[in-house]
Structures are given as structure tokens and as C-alpha cells.
Amino acid sequence: MAAISRREFFKKTATDAAVTGFLATRVVETHANPLGLPIGSQTYPHRAMLKQDFPGLMKLLADLGVQRIELCSPLGYADFAGLAKGAEVRKILTDHGLKCESAHFSMKELRQTQEASIAWANEVGINQMVTATLGAGNNPTIDDVKRAADEYNKIAAAAARAGIQQGLHNEGFEVSTVDGRRTYDILLELLDPKLVKFQFQMSTIRYGFDAAEYFMKYPGRFNSMHLQDWDAETRTAAAVGKGSIDWKRVFTAARTGGVMNYFIEQNMEMTKEGVAFLKALKV
Numbered sequence: 001m002a003a004i005s006r007r008e009f010f011k012k013t014a015t016d017a018a019v020t021g022f023l024a025t026r027v028v029e030t031h032a033n034p035l036g037l038p039i040g041s042q043t044y045p046h047r048a049m050l051k052q053d054f055p056g057l058m059k060l061l062a063d064l065g066v067q068r069i070e071l072c073s074p075l076g077y078a079d080f081a082g083l084a085k086g087a088e089v090r091k092i093l094t095d096h097g098l099k100c101e102s103a104h105f106s107m108k109e110l111r112q113t114q115e116a117s118i119a120w121a122n123e124v125g126i127n128q129m130v131t132a133t134l135g136a137g138n139n140p141t142i143d144d145v146k147r148a149a150d151e152y153n154k155i156a157a158a159a160a161r162a163g164i165q166q167g168l169h170n171e172g173f174e175v176s177t178v179d180g181r182r183t184y185d186i187l188l189e190l191l192d193p194k195l196v197k198f199q200f201q202m203s204t205i206r207y208g209f210d211a212a213e214y215f216m217k218y219p220g221r222f223n224s225m226h227l228q229d230w231d232a233e234t235r236t237a238a239a240v241g242k243g244s245i246d247w248k249r250v251f252t253a254a255r256t257g258g259v260m261n262y263f264i265e266q267n268m269e270m271t272k273e274g275v276a277f278l279k280a281l282k283v
Contacts, residue, residue, distance in 0.1 A: 086123025
């Protein structure tokens with residue numbers, strides 16, 4: 001290796017420092033999204049296009065600035081049946097600079113074909129398997145809740161042995177009440193915190209579910225969010241950033257909650273608005 005003079009050394013060091021500083025600035029700009037996490041999109045609202053042109057949908061979302069995709073399992077969702085070849089799905093995602101680390105799976109398939117569902121997840125690169133609801137009815141008894149929680153703990157234990165983190169979204173059953181308490185709160189007590197993480201559905205604010213309150217009350221129990229906004233005056237859905245939700249408060253609390261990813265779950269026009277908002281939001 002040829003020796004360099006002291007002057008050349010300092011000149012090179014200054015140049016390297018400038019380049020490093022520039023690259024660091026670019027990294028900050030690239031990850032100026034909330035929590036420094038990639039912006040994601042749940043594809044269920046776009047399922048009609050997905051059935052017709054999956055690569056085209058991925059290009060459209062990537063061009064908007066989406067970096068993470070949340071799919072639904074082809075074994076449990078008829079509209080996603082065309083994605084059965086996991087290796088092909090992964091290649092299409094990679095071709096568009098996308099990753100899919102989380103997907104939704106129906107309770108029916110988790111009961112009947114969990115092994116096959118896990119195999120598909122592994123092919124795609126998914127390590128978070130979420131179910132939308134445990135589906136034990138909208139007017140459960142406490143025994144219904146206990147049975148549902150016990151079953152899901154067993155499903156989650158089998159997933160954990162395969163290196164998969166099981167997650168629970170909150171739909172009808174989860175936002176019900178039993179014996180004067182929210183079923184969701186009881187499930188947070190009954191489900192094993194090592195086996196089950198929670199994916200908070202922001203639209204449940206219409207039922208009084210406050211994401212920031214839950215994140216602070218149950219640290220580390222959440223790993224994901226589905227993003228929608230809510231207009232409190234008209235009581236209608238709004239694009240993320242266009243409604244009444246205090247997103248800085250939500251994302252600040254999400255750190256305590258343990259959130260690792262978030263997905264806009266709205267139609268394409270709202271998704272466009274939401275991505276633009278999230279790109280500019282600094283928390």
C-alpha cells in the first residue's frame with residue numbers, strides 16, 4: 001500500500017467525512033417517517049386490483065412511497081387465492097423494493113391448516129401472523145372469552161415453535177363487552193404476552209378505543225397498527241392526517257406499546273393522502 005503525505009491524509013479524511021455526512025443526511029431523510037419505520041399498506045382494501053394485477057398494485061404502492069406490504073393468506077382469503085406460490089410473491093415484492101413481514105390469516109385456517117399457512121408465510125418472508133378476530137360472537141360470555149383465549153394461546157405456541165410471532169387484530173368480538181368490561185381488556189390479561197402481540201385497529205376510536213391509552217397501559221404488548229383516521233364531528237372515516245386523531249400523541253405512545261410496523265388500511269385515494277402525511281410527520 002503506497003504511503004500518503006500528511007496533507008493528503010487530512011484532505012482525504014475531510015472528503016470522507018463530508019461524504020459520510022451527506023449519506024447520513026440521506027438516511028435521515030429516507031427514514032423521516034414516524035418512529036423511523038417504513039410506511040406500510042394493508043392490501044385488503046385493494047383486493048379487487050390485487051386479483052387482476054398483483055405486480056401492478058405493488059408498483060403503484062411502491063411509487064407512492066410504501067415500503068412494507070401486509071397481505072392476507074391465500075389459504076384463508078378467497079380474494080388472495082392467486083398468491084398461493086409464496087416464492088413468486090416474494091420475488092414480485094423484491095422486484096418493487098418491498099417486503100412483507102406481516103399478513104392476516106383466518107381463524108378457520110389456523111385451526112385446520114396451520115402448518116401449511118406457516119409454510120406459505122416462510123416462503124414469502126413473513127414472521128408475523130395476525131388474525132382479524134377470534135370470532136367468538138358479538139355478545140360473548142366470560143366462558144366464551146376464556147375458551148377463545150385458551151385456543152389462541154395454543155395456536156400461538158405452535159407458531160412460536162416455528163419462529164412466527166402470532167398477532168391479534170381487533171374486530172367485532174374484541175370490541176364487545178362482557179360483564180361490564182371490554183372483551184379486549186380481558187384478552188390482554190388472558191393471552192400470553194410472550195406468544196401473542198396485538199395489532200391496534202385505529203378505526204375502533206369510533207367505539208371509544210384510544211390507541212395511545214392502550215399503548216401506555218400495556219407496554220410492549222403491541223407490535224403493529226392499522227391506520228385510519230376519524231372525523232369526530234361528522235363521525236365518518238377520514239384519510240390519515242385529515243381527521244381528528246392526534247398522530248404525534250399516538251406514535252409517541254406507540255414506542256412504549258412496542259409497535260414495530262404500521263399499515264394504512266384505506267382505499268387508494270386515502271392511501272395516497274395518508275402516505276404523503278406520514279412522510280412529513282416527525283415524532
